[in-house]
Amino acid sequence: MNNKIIIINGPNLNLLGEREQSQYGSISFDKLQENCLKKSKELDLEVKFAQSNIEGELVNIIQDSRNKFDGIIINAAAFTHTSVAIRDALDVYKKPIIELHISNIYKREEFRQKSLISDIVTGGIFGLGTDGYILAIISMHKLLKNEN
Ligand code: DQA
Numbered sequence: 001m002n003n004k005i006i007i008i009n010g011p012n013l014n015l016l017g018e019r020e021q022s023q024y025g026s027i028s029f030d031k032l033q034e035n036c037l038k039k040s041k042e043l044d045l046e047v048k049f050a051q052s053n054i055e056g057e058l059v060n061i062i063q064d065s066r067n068k069f070d071g072i073i074i075n076a077a078a079f080t081h082t083s084v085a086i087r088d089a090l091d092v093y094k095k096p097i098i099e100l101h102i103s104n105i106y107k108r109e110e111f112r113q114k115s116l117i118s119d120i121v122t123g124g125i126f127g128l129g130t131d132g133y134i135l136a137i138i139s140m141h142k143l144l145k146n147e148n
Helices: 031-042 055-065 078-082 084-092 129-144
Strands: 004-009 046-051 071-075 097-101 121-126
Touching: 004 055, 004 129, 031 046, 031 097, 031 129, 055 071, 055 084, 071 129, 084 129, 097 129
Parallel strands: 004 046, 004 071, 071 097, 097 121
Antiparallel strands: none
């Protein structure tokens, strides 16, 4: 059976292509989703693409993923820097997790330079633009096949 993964996106990522193009590039959220589905299909991975602007909804999505998905790729967006609840939910998830940021959070404002989830995830990708999503899918595929 194919592995199933979920790509979880936090607040304002639905506005990709419209918000701060200098940080986040020009491709739209729909196009990004299309690219991720295409890459996952090539790798025989089943993928769900999720987005919410609401912290509690993201916690619910992470909790529900425990029994449904073999790995999580998460761009928690602004909640990366603030949410103990999202960190705690991820900490319960015992399978691979990749933290993802489109921009290099360590080169930006001081409040963005702290991630509350980096020390509990498997690994992370940041600063490589929306290509980071494709790289994360490739890495997750390898992690799940034990080829990393
Ligand atoms: C982000 C970085 C966060 O600081 C910011 O709040 C976002 C997106 C990124 O992908 O670079 O919304 O996670």
